Amino acid sequence: MEFEFGGGYVLRRALREDHPAINLVCLRTGNSGRDAxxxxxxxxxxxxxxxxxxxVLEPDFAFVVEGPNGVCGYILGTPDSAAFYERAGREWFPPLAARLADPGPDESRWRGSxxxxxxxHHPEFIYPEALHEWPAHGHIDLLQETRGKGIGRRGMRYLMTKLREAGAQGMHLHVSPKNLGAQAFYRTLGFSVVQHPSLPRDTVFMAAVL
Ligand SMILES: CC(C)(COP(=O)(O)OP(=O)(O)OC[C@H]1O[C@@H](n2cnc3c(N)ncnc32)[C@H](O)[C@@H]1OP(=O)(O)O)[C@@H](O)C(=O)NCCC(=O)NCCS
Known part of the structure; x- marks a missing residue:
């Protein structure tokens, strides 16, 4: 265990056995912070x-929040986005793609997932030079019952310390433009919006020095 938040909530390293719970948390927060x-x-x-x-690729920087009802959130990251994306493109996505049909490029025909x-099938890794000052990146998602208790703040600070100790001098995040709550949360942790012509407009990029 990494530490206790109080109220029966702890932070611990994420394990392979947590994959189903991690998928569920991602689904239930995957619509700009709401249930997808x-x-x-x-x-x-x-x-x-x-x-x-x-x-799978960065187990030293992958944590779950466990509460009275089991896993109720995760905090994940990498100190080196370039290396992470390179490995994800080579090792993670190809076997996954091999068991799923590619629906093709015509978005008007896409349904469901x-x-x-x-x-x-066509993973996109957004890490242009404009973000290289902040080489780490990460994700945090907590189920509704877990929010508003200071768990996000303490969990993110913990991850940020781990990433700094691993040598990263800065961290960036991708946030949905609709997710104003998450943007406000990240601002309280010292993140601010990065704007650059090379960055896609449909995502808000935020960054902080570690
Ligand atoms: C965003 C999220 C990680 C915040 O975690 P949390 O544990 O609820 O936040 P905390 O209780 O630690 O709050 C820390 C600070 O952020 C602020 N904050 C948190 N959520 C906020 C919100 N929705 N709107 C405005 N401010 C918010 C708090 O007021 C607090 O401010 P303070 O330091 O001035 O007191 C969590 O609500 C969540 O997982 N939401 C759904 C998934 C999501 O949106 N993830 C981010 C995807 S990019």
Missing amino acids: TAREDDPDLLGLIYSVPYQ DWARRAI
Whole structure:
């Protein structure tokens, strides 16, 4: 165990056995912080894209929050985005793509989780030079019952310390433009918005010195 938050909530290293719970947390927070269950026809794909690969490829920086009802959140990251994306493209996505049909490029024909199947066949890693000052990146998602108790703040600070100790001097995050709550949360941790012509407009990029 890494530490206790109080109230029966602890932070511990994420394990392979946590993959189903990690997928579920990702699904239930995957619509700009809200529940994406109704949108998806495959409940695991969001987590297999955005969360589980961190436990597999960066286990030293992958943590779950466990509460009275089991796993209720995760905090994940990597100190080296370039190396992480290189490995994810080589080792993680190809075997996953091999067991899913590619729905093709025509978005008007996509249904349910087709967008995710397409993303798994054609993974996009956004790490242009404009972000290199902040080489670490990470993700945090907590189920509703876990929010507003200071767990996010303490968990993120813990991850940020681990990433700094691993040599990263800065960290960036991808946030949905609709997720104003998460943007406010990250600002309290010292993150601010990065704007650059090389960054896609449909995502808000935030960064902080570690
Ligand atoms: C965003 C999230 C990680 C915040 O974690 P949390 O444990 O609820 O936040 P904390 O209780 O630690 O709050 C820390 C600070 O952030 C602020 N904050 C947290 N959530 C906020 C929100 N929705 N709106 C405004 N401020 C918020 C708190 O007021 C607090 O401020 P303070 O330091 O001035 O007191 C959590 O609510 C969550 O997982 N949401 C759903 C998934 C999500 O959106 N993930 C981010 C995807 S990019």
